[in-house]
Amino acid sequence: MEDAKKLEEFQAKIDAEIKIEPKDWMPEDYRKHLQRQISQHAHSEVIGMQPEGNWISRAPSLRAKVVLLAKIQDEAGHGQYLYSAAETLGKSRDEYIEELQSEKAKYSSIFNYPTLTWADMGAVGWLVDGAAIVNQVSLQRTSYGPYARAMVRICKEESFHQRQGYEIIAHMAQGTPEQKAMAQDALNRFWWPSIMMFGPHDSDSPNTGNATLWKIKRETNDELRQKFIDKTVGQAEIIGLTIPDPDLKWNEARGHYDFGKMDWDEFWNVVKGNGPCNKQRLEHHKKAHKEGKWVREAALTYAQKQKEKQMVA
C-alpha cells in the first residue's frame, strides 16, 4: 500500500521531468536497471582504453601520440565519473569491478575487436566514439540526476575524440593508395560493429522493460542508430570512402537512409564472450588490477600512519 503510493509519486516526478536523486525513494527495479546500465557504461570506458593503448608506442608522430594519450586519459576519467554515479545507487566500486572481472557484468562488445592498423585509431574515434556520442547526448536527459550530470560532462569531452578520429582517417584517405586502402579497410571492419553498438532492434531488446516509462532511456535503439547513420554517411562521402553496405541509400519518403541487415548472430556471439579479444581484454584488466594492489595497500597504510601521527601531535 505504502509502496503503491510511493510508486505513484515517483512516476509523477518522472512525468514532470523532475530528476531522481540518490536519496529519493525509487522502485527496486529502477535502481537495479541503473546499477546495471551505468556500471556497464563505466566498464566500457575503462576496457575501451585497451584497443587504443595498443597504439601509443607506435603513433606515427609526436602530435598523434600526445593526442592519443590525452584521449585515453579522458576515457579513464569517463570511467571514473560513471563509477561515481553508479556508486550513488548503493553498491561499492569494488563490487562493480568484481562483477566485471567475474563476467557477471558486461561492457560494450565493440571493444572485443582488435585494432590492427593506425587507421583503426581513426575508425575508433570517428565511428565508435561517434556512435557513443549519439547515445550519450540522448542520455544527458536521463531521469537519474547523477547519471545525467556525468553524461553532460562526458559529452563535452567526447566531441574532441570524434574529431581527432575523423582527422586521422581523413588524412589517410587523402594519402597514398596504400594509406587510402588502409582507411577503407578500417571502415569496412568497424562499420557493422559500430552500428550494432546501439543494441538489438527495439522489438527484441531484452533490457528495455520500464526503461522508457521511467525515462532512463529517452530514445530507442533503432532511433539512435538511424541518427548515427544519417550523420555519418555524408562524412564518409566527403573523404572518398565507401560505407560497406550495398543496401545503403537515401529514402526520400522517410527522410532517412535505408540500410542493410545487421548480423545479429555475430553480435550475440561476441556478447557471449567469443569475440576476437574478449579473453585478452578481461585478462589484461585483471592483471593491471592485481599489479596495482600494492599501490592501493601502500596508500591506505600511509593514510593510516598520517592519521596516527596527527593524533599523537
Added chain:
Amino acid sequence: MSKNIKDNQGDVWEVFVQSKPGLPHKHAGSLHATDKEMALQNARDLYTRRNEGTCIWVVPLNAITSSMPEDSESFFDPSDDKAYRHPTHYIMPEGAKHI
C-alpha cells in the same frame, strides 16, 4: 557485501570547483582517495583537465550532512507563507521610477 572485499580504493570525496575568481565553488562530482593530498591531485586530474578551474575544494563524503528528501516538505515549509520576503510583494505608487 562491500565490507567483505578487503581490497579497497579509499574513501569517497566530493569535489567542488571554482571556475573563475569571483564565482562560487560548484559541485563537480566525486572520486576515491586515501588522503587529502591524493584527493586534491585526483580532483585536478579528473575535473580540471581543460583549465576548468582556479580553485578546488575536496570534502570527505562522510563529513557532509544533507537534508533528507522525505523531510523536504516540513523542512522547507517555514518559508512557504512569507511572500513579503520578495520585492514583488510591495505595491509601488503609480509613476514611481528606479525602485
